[in-house]
Amino acid sequence: MRKAILKILPIICFMVVLQLQVQANYIPVSANTISIGDNKLDDKISTYPNPVSKNLYITHTLEKFKSIDVKIFDALGNIVLKKKWDDTAPSKLMLDLSELDNGVYMMRITVDEEILSKRVVVNHG
DSSP states (O other): OHHHHHHHHHHHHHHHHHHHHHHHHTOOOOTTOOOGGGOGGGGTEEEEOSSBSSEEEEEEOOSSOSEEEEEEEOTTSOEEEEEEEETTOOSEEEEEOTTSOSEEEEEEEEETTEEEEEEEEEOOO
């Protein structure tokens, strides 16, 4: 049991540091930021597959919105991919992640004033 905990502890620490770096450096925290548990977007947006090797799909059931902005951050908090769609976007969006290195990334989906953060694992096999 102790060996298993020691194996996953660095991964957990990395994810905590990654989340803090992304929030501190690139994600402005404001009154409009909602926790994942209470986030209205969490029920309306889904992403798959995860882990991903090439294309990541984002599906939504949003009725009215002005824009959907997606940014993907690496472990250092740098933006490695960004894409924006306007209100004519289809309900299924695609991001090509084939150029990203294997690893764990944070994805920030912004719909108008609401923000949803998700972890994305890229694994090309």
